[in-house]
Amino acid sequence: MSEMPTGSGKGPEVSDVPAAISSSAVTEPSRELVLRVRNVGVSYWMRHSFIRRRRFWALKDVSFDLYRGDSLGVIGKNGVGKSTLLRLLAGVMSPDHGEIINYGVTVSLLSLNLGFVPYLSGRENIILSGMFQGIPKQELRERMNAIIRFAELEEFIDEPVATYSSGMTARLGFSIALNTQPDVLLVDEILGVGDADFQEKSKAIMKDRIRSQDTTIVFVSHNANLIRELCNRAVWIEDRVVQIEGDTGLVLDAYTRFLKTGEKIISASA
Amino acid sequence: MRKLNRGHYLQLALLRGWADFRAEASRTWLGVLWWIADPLLNMVVLYIVFGVFFQRRTPNFVPFLLIGLVFWRYFNVTVMNMGVSILNNVSMIRQVALPKLLFPMITLVTCTLEFFFTLLLLVAVMIIYKIPPHSAMLWWPVVFGVQVLVVLGCGLTLAAFTPFVPDLNKMVNQLMRILFYMSGIFYDVRHLPEKAQELLVLNPMVVLIDAHRACLMEQRVPDWQPLAWIAVVSLAGILFGWTCIRRFNPLYAKRIAR
Numbered sequence: 001m002s003e004m005p006t007g008s009g010k011g012p013e014v015s016d017v018p019a020a021i022s023s024s025a026v027t028e029p030s031r032e033l034v035l036r037v038r039n040v041g042v043s044y045w046m047r048h049s050f051i052r053r054r055r056f057w058a059l060k061d062v063s064f065d066l067y068r069g070d071s072l073g074v075i076g077k078n079g080v081g082k083s084t085l086l087r088l089l090a091g092v093m094s095p096d097h098g099e100i101i102n103y104g105v106t107v108s109l110l111s112l113n114l115g116f117v118p119y120l121s122g123r124e125n126i127i128l129s130g131m132f133q134g135i136p137k138q139e140l141r142e143r144m145n146a147i148i149r150f151a152e153l154e155e156f157i158d159e160p161v162a163t164y165s166s167g168m169t170a171r172l173g174f175s176i177a178l179n180t181q182p183d184v185l186l187v188d189e190i191l192g193v194g195d196a197d198f199q200e201k202s203k204a205i206m207k208d209r210i211r212s213q214d215t216t217i218v219f220v221s222h223n224a225n226l227i228r229e230l231c232n233r234a235v236w237i238e239d240r241v242v243q244i245e246g247d248t249g250l251v252l253d254a255y256t257r258f259l260k261t262g263e264k265i266i267s268a269s270a
Numbered sequence: 271m272r273k274l275n276r277g278h279y280l281q282l283a284l285l286r287g288w289a290d291f292r293a294e295a296s297r298t299w300l301g302v303l304w305w306i307a308d309p310l311l312n313m314v315v316l317y318i319v320f321g322v323f324f325q326r327r328t329p330n331f332v333p334f335l336l337i338g339l340v341f342w343r344y345f346n347v348t349v350m351n352m353g354v355s356i357l358n359n360v361s362m363i364r365q366v367a368l369p370k371l372l373f374p375m376i377t378l379v380t381c382t383l384e385f386f387f388t389l390l391l392l393v394a395v396m397i398i399y400k401i402p403p404h405s406a407m408l409w410w411p412v413v414f415g416v417q418v419l420v421v422l423g424c425g426l427t428l429a430a431f432t433p434f435v436p437d438l439n440k441m442v443n444q445l446m447r448i449l450f451y452m453s454g455i456f457y458d459v460r461h462l463p464e465k466a467q468e469l470l471v472l473n474p475m476v477v478l479i480d481a482h483r484a485c486l487m488e489q490r491v492p493d494w495q496p497l498a499w500i501a502v503v504s505l506a507g508i509l510f511g512w513t514c515i516r517r518f519n520p521l522y523a524k525r526i527a528r
Contacts, residue, residue, distance in 0.1 A: 044524055087523060091367035094520040111365040115286075119293035128289060131282045132366060160296075 034105045034184060034216055035066040035089065040098035041240075042084055058084040060240040062098070066184065069213045073227030073248060074220045075255055076237040082220045085237070086186045089218060105183035105216075108134060112173035112193065118162035122153055122172055125161050129173070133180045143179055151175035152198070167195040174202050184216045185209070224252050279372055287379020294384070305387045309339050316456045328458060333392075333399050333487050338455035338479050340385075340392050345421055345475060346446050348381040352425030353442060356515075356522060357433045364523050370515050374429040378422065392486075401487050410485040413492060416501050417478050423507025430514035433522050454479055474500045 040062045047053045059081040066072055074082050087093050088100060090109045115132040116125050126147055130140040140147075148157050151171040161169060170193040187206070192199035210217045210230045221227055227234055227248060234251035236243045236258075244254050257263065295301045313335050321327045321335075328334055355373040356363070363370065432438045453475040459467055460480075470476045477500060481492035 042524070087364060090365070091520075092364055093523040108367075109365050114365060115362050117286075117289055117293050119296050120289055124289060128282070128286055131278065131285070132362065132368065134278075134366070136278060137281060137285075 031067040031069070032103075033065055034068050034103050035107070036101040036103075037065070037089075038063050038099050038101070040088060040095040040100060042081075042088060042093065043096050057240055059088070059095075059237075062235075062237065062240075062242045064235050064242060064245045066216060066218065068183075068216055070233055071210045071217045071219060071231040073231030073234040073251075074218060074237060075222065075224060075227055075234060075252070077222060080237050081240045082222075082237060083188055086188055086218065086220055089184070090186055106134075107184040107186065108180055108182040109186040109188065110177050110180070112177055113169060114173070114177075116161055116169070116173070119160050121159060122148070122151075122157040122161055122164070125172065126176055129176050130179060133177065134182075135179055140179070147175045147179065150178070167198065170194040171198050171202075174198075178205070181215075184218065187217060187219045189221055224256060228252055279369055283372055283375040284379055287376045288383065290376065290380040291383040294380070302387060305384050306391045309336065309343055309388055310391060312339055312343075320456045326457065330399055330401065330487060333395050333401060334458075334483065335456055336392055336395050337483050337486055338453070340388055341417065341479055341482050342450065342453055342455050342475060343388070344381070344385040345417065345478075346450070348378060348385075348421045349424045349428065350439070350443065350446065351381055352377045352421075353428030353432050354439055356429050357436065357439075360433075360523075370429075370519055370522055371426075371512065374425055374515075378425065382418075396486070402489075404489040406485050406489050406491055409491055410482070413478065413481045413485055413497065416481075416497050416504070419501055419504035419508065420474050420478065423504035423511065426511025426515065427507055428511075430511050430518060434518075434525055449473060449475060452476070471496060474504075 040059060041057060042059045043055050043057045045053050046056050062081075062085060064072070074085060076082055084093075086109055088095055089107055091107060092109075111133065114129050116129055120128070123144070126144060127137060127140050131137055148154055151168075151174070153168060153172060156164065156168065161172070164172070174193050187210070192203040192206075194202060207230060209215055210219055217231075219227065219231060231248050233246065234248045235245045236251050236255045238258070243258075244251050298304060300307070313332070316335050316339070317332065321331050352374040355377045356370050359373050362368070428438065428442060452470060452473055454470065459470055459476055462470070477493075477496045481497060484490045484492040
């Protein structure tokens with residue numbers, strides 16, 4: 001508890017917190033809840049030798065709600081478990097304690113170059129990688145030309161991906177991934193990929209997606225400015241525990257104050 | 271909301287298996303020729319050692335050796351590759367929620383396609399050695415079907431546990447090396463003392479290789495009783511491996527050593 005803010009700062013901050021947390025749940029009852037995360041923790045076993053192994057908690061206590069149309073920014077320094085959180089939400093792993101309640105939505109992580117086979121052509125990789133990401137084959141066939149056009153790979157699409165430059169591969173990967181249209185899209189720092197021109201294009205389209213009211217997005221970043229620009233709500237994770245959840249401005253103010261002074265609002269339970 | 275069904279993943283397993291098969295072929299300069307060259311070279315070595323040095327030649331020794339080698343190779347390669355299939359796809363497993371069964375199935379498709387390619391070598395050798403077509407050959411698909419069951423039973427079970435115990439792969443590799451000598455590949459199990467025969471029959475590959483030879487070159491119908499037993503035990507193995515993979519499904523992304 002020594003990390004609690006002291007003196008004059010204590011009053012307003014303590015009263016701010018419950019307001020921030022409850023704002024999503026109480027003041028906007030009309031919005032549709034899609035995911036509820038409650039006191040979730042995840043641990044990995046780290047193997048040191050034949051018998052010795054140690055439990056490592058990647059996340060200890062994470063709770064928040066996600067509503068349809070939300071753009072939720074997850075902020076925190078590197079290594080606080082943000083990527084683990086996305087894996088949990090994507091259903092790739094299950095929590096060791098706490099629960100994630102899914103109100104009937106599909107959730108998936110925006111992943112680039114998933115399952116690419118370098119010796120096959122771009123066209124074949126569109127089908128295979130797309131199917132791994134859960135897009136039906138028929139749909140991929142129909143969108144094939146649009147994907148190729150967006151990736152600007154018309155000339156090379158029948159060449160093996162192994163012959164592509166890294167920029168070309170990234171363009172192809174991004175164009176395929178854009179077609180995964182889950183109800184909830186999870187984005188891990190991916191905004192601009194590929195060569196300079198394409199970076200602008202992909203950044204713009206990702207920003208559009210994140211801002212849009214139709215798609216629900218969880219966006220992980222350690223860049224406070226990007227989250228301020230793109231998200232309507234935010235969660236700050238520090239020491240594997242959610243420090244504060246609520247309106248972006250409020251959360252980011254607390255986060256930037258923490259970066260400057262090192263003080264947390266809710267101390268991590270030791 | 272998109273609904274994905276089994277059909278989607280079945281289709282994906284076949285497509286990706288076929289894709290890996292072709293990728294394998296185009297990876298090296300000699301490409302597909304390796305699938306023929308590899309068993310052929312193995313056969314030449316065994317022929318020289320056992321046929322020439324030890325004078326253990328039996329009638330039609332070349333097709334005899336090749337049948338043993340080709341079917342042993344299919345078992346060995348497929349089981350070993352299926353065993354590491356989930357482990358080798360960690361990066362994908364960490365990104366998308368997939369039924370993990372997909373990965374051993376892709377491997378099975380790829381390896382089976384490669385195997386069909388090596389069968390061409392066997393057919394060629396059988397024609398060269400003037401082995402006549404015979405009605406017993408019609409039983410061969412059944413024998414092969416039983417072998418696929420054995421491969422699936424071993425492969426799925428290994429695939430389920432190797433991600434947690436990567437050493438399993440090395441242990442099974444050693445076991446395979448021992449089994450190679452005990453599977454009647456370069457000798458006829460029937461010529462061994464009876465005590466040894468009783469023991470070796472516990473190895474399913476002994477029974478299978480003998481049954482393949484029976485159908486393909488010895489013009490006799492294989493002994494069905496041991497094959498039926500093998501099929502039953504394999505089905506139990508498949509059920510076990512399958513259940514374990516489904517049970518462990520959410521653990522793989524987490525437990526695979528980081």
